Amino acid sequence: MTGLLAHWIAPARRRALADTLAMAMPLLIAGGVVGWRGGGPVIALLIVAIGSAMAILIARRRAARFDRAWLVRSLDNSRPELEDSSALLFAEDAPLAPLQALQHTRIAARIDQGAPDDLRPGWSRRTLLAVSIMAATLIIAALLCPRPGEGPPMLAPAQEGLPARPGIPRLVAQNLRIIPPSYTGLSVRDSASLDARAPRGARLEWTLRFDPQPSNAVLAMLAGQPLSLRRDGETWIASRTLDASFLYRVDPATARGPTPPLHRIDAIADAPPQVKALSPTASLSMVTAGQRSWTPVFAATDDYGVAATARLRVTLAIGEGENVTFSEREIALTGSGPARDRRFAPRLDFSSFGFVAGGDMVVQLIVRDNRSPTPQEVRGPSMILRWPSTKEPESGGMEGxxxxxxxxxxxxxxxxxxxxxxxxxxxxxxxxxxxxxxxxxxxxxxxxxxxxxxxxxxxxxxxxxxxPTADGHQEGDGHDHGGPxxxxxxxxxxxxxxxxxxxxxxxxxxxxxxxxxxxxxxxxxxxxxxxxxxxxxxxxxxxxxxxxxxxxxxxxxxxxxxxxxxSRVGPELPPIDATRRMTGKREGLASRTLALAPVEGRDGPAAAAWRALGEGPDAIRGPIALDALEDWTRTNAGRLPDALALLGAIDSVRSDPACMACRARLRAQLWTAMERPLARPARRRPADAGGARYLGAIGGTP
Missing domain, CATH: 1.20.120 (Four Helix Bundle (Hemerythrin (Met), subunit A))
Incomplete structure (x- = not known):
């Protein structure tokens, strides 16, 4: 493309790019608002990025239409003085015929009578207005519509499975809103089920509807005080902060109807951050020849995010023996990478820390997570860099x-x-x-x-x-032992x-x-x-x-x-009594049999209930006393694999003692909750024929 051609088509191409981007801008803003309201900032950024890429691609294609052919047509249509010969001005490098060269010379002086800007296309005002109106409508609709977790919730049909009885209120619609703590970065969500898992510290909001309307309704906790429901129009509302996992049931009839099923809320604890040393992989490293700095690399991960800044504790130990001097300092670090998986790679210059030969440099990364108001602080593994002393070891020819x-x-x-x-x-x-x-x-x-x-x-x-240890000495060996x-x-x-x-x-x-x-x-x-x-x-x-x-x-x-x-001395072993060798005399030998002490189990109530629910002689077909088992479960909740499931199974059996499926489920839960029996000591292998003859010959028991 010649310089003259680029000069004349550049304004038209710039106008096409600007016009396309101007029409795309309102749509990008509307898409970003809709994405932010619907899915949060990440979705909004994704929509804007994809939309921007598509807008740029369309703008480049529109601008590419303004080429040499378009310019020749435009000049011939708008400039009569060029005598329909403008193509000669932008001809390729091929030589012109004499007549063409003459015409080229005549119109070359006339081309400058106009400006390239005169050929620019106009703005798409009507299209831009229509697009702006459509984008404004989308933005207003997105702002007026509630985000997920905002405004009145949409109630889902109840899943209690209870039969309708005249005059007995029952749950017909439900919604559970979970508002996680702000530091988790999780969005508010609505759950159609009354069973949920949520971060510890989240806000739980129940919205329920009953038919007919009860006079009083509560959320009956399996362990703890009931949570009262407050009436708001046609719905009933309750809220609480999730500080621990619990079991509950919705009771609108105050125990006048059938027992509602249990629901479970699991509290997910915020795990402390994890710190791992990526480089070097060994905890102890040596300074190499010519090394003047050290760059250990740490990785810090967390379920909800690690703080962007951390502290690196650097401890120096310089010298030997009593001449060792210790110094400790902490430096601030800024990590890189996403919040849930940050990398910290400080560069430690030896001269700035005063690290010299004959010393150790110990570094330890201290990170915090984003939990609020009390972040969890974790100290990572200690990494040691050792600079061996240049002093040569002493040598001597002493005997010893x-x-x-x-x-x-x-x-x-x-x-x-x-x-x-x-x-x-x-x-x-x-x-x-x-x-x-x-x-x-x-x-x-x-x-x-x-x-x-x-x-x-x-x-x-x-x-x-x-x-005493087996150092090869005994009483009377000629040494002064100075006591035990x-x-x-x-x-x-x-x-x-x-x-x-x-x-x-x-x-x-x-x-x-x-x-x-x-x-x-x-x-x-x-x-x-x-x-x-x-x-x-x-x-x-x-x-x-x-x-x-x-x-x-x-x-x-x-x-x-x-x-x-x-002095270099060897061990002096006690003398061997040769008179007892090969005689089979066993006088003075103590028994090597170890007494087995019985192990007291901690599963007394659980084991008794497990036997009572089985088919053995201790089985009980009627109601079983479950109070002791429930107390045992609460006492040992910390070591049980799933204490809430066991409590729920106990409640099911207590509510319906004749339910065989409930009894089987409780027995299965008890089997997983009880301690595994200890392995029995293996029985000693009996003596074979040769061993029996030898034991009989020496007077032992075959």
Missing amino acids: MVNTTLPAYFRSQRQIIIDAEALIKQKRGMALDRYVTRSASIGGDQQILRGRYSQFLGGEEEGEPAL PKQPSTGFGAPEDVLGDFGHPHDDSPASSLDPETRAILKQAVDEMWQSERELKQGRPDLALPFAYKALRFIKEVQQATRIFL
Whole structure:
């Protein structure tokens, strides 16, 4: 297309595009309003998007009609001075004949006497007016018509299935409106059935119609106070907030007619959000060569939506032993993706956090859902990034091994100081009894730590004795065991002291592996710990801090002064009595038979009712006492698979004891509700012929 041709047809094409979009705009607005009123904002956006795409496609096709042929026709019809030769002005690159070239030169000067805008088509005013009127009508009708869940509900025929009796009111029409909480994003809906499932916290509104009109009508709850119905013209209305699942029946005749059937409303609890680490997949990762940042990726999902913002807790541990320093900070994150499945991918720069070699970076994502007014907060899994230290491990040719158990203990005194200082800062905003309790708790940690250090001074750790382990030693083997080993205490340093918990030192010193000078320093540290413990347990952490700091200073001196050296020794197993071998003597052997204690079941009323409803000797053909079973059901509702179904089955049997289908349904519900019997111990396989001969030879029972 030449430049002259594009210049002359461009105004016409722009007018065609504008005219088409102007006619489509009222229809798009009307479609959006109708979709919003009928299905919500998502449907409205979908209608507008599809309509806009169709309008643009139609506009492009209308504009494409204004091409070279249209321009030649329009110029020849409107410009007589061009002498019906305007086609020569827009001819292709093919050479012109001499006569055509002469005519082209004559009319080329005349083309500029007009403007391209003179050829533009006019606006479609009548069509635009008609479309605007139609769109306005649709908009007004959509605004006046109630949305689903708004205005008076449409009543559906009742489904009670009760026969009509003269003078007895019965339910003839019904509607249940469910208004979910706003944070769920769910729309209001009307249910033609009186059984429903709805989010917990939803508003339930019943609209019922009876024939004939009752004097009083209620919603009789199977457990709880009845809900009164209020008359509004020809209908009866009631409402309540759904806080728990319940069973009810519509009773317009106040127990004068047949018993109406039960209806069930299930409350769907808002599940807490779920946080999952997408990258890296392992909880512990190592820094690679040249790595300067870390980008962990988390996925947060929720049934009704996760908040757009979350918090990332970043904890840094830099150093080793008592030189470890901890720092913690939280940064705000903004997620991406839909509300029900958001992604959080923070980029953590090592230099901005001060993360260096020899440290650990621990991150944990904290998210909230959109529940109102109390959102649920969930902490995701902790992801650890470790940067190994560049320090080379020590090596030596000593015959033996260096026990690193003692330095592992030197990591808790600093934490006790940190906890005490934090407690002092929180004193003003904390109740006195809670302050004293927290201080005593820290004092308990100090006591545990003091007891563990005392083991290296030949003292005993506090606690109950534990069973000895198979470490290859026994009484009289020539070692000083210092009494039976003690039960390890929980608290600071508990996982590290394997040697102290399950064995004993084998050093040249009978009581400890420490030299006398280091032993004296450690003794001073233990004394200071005792002073700190005393003040902490009396609720005075401010007075305990000086002693705690002194204990920490002495511990650091011990850490820098020595290590424990253990000689490499093998296990010494107890001697075997060779005189008993191959003799079959069983004197002194205790019986290995374990007594089986009977298990007390918790299904007494349920089991009794199940037998009574069956065909066995305990079966009862008449009415069954169901009060104990109903109490048992309410007491154990938390562990039953479907407590409401069981209560409904009990009510059916109580209402009609002769109903065999009701009795069978209740018995089936009881079978699923009772605990499964425990597996019986397998009987020992009897001895074969060879085994029997061997047992007879050694004097045993074949």
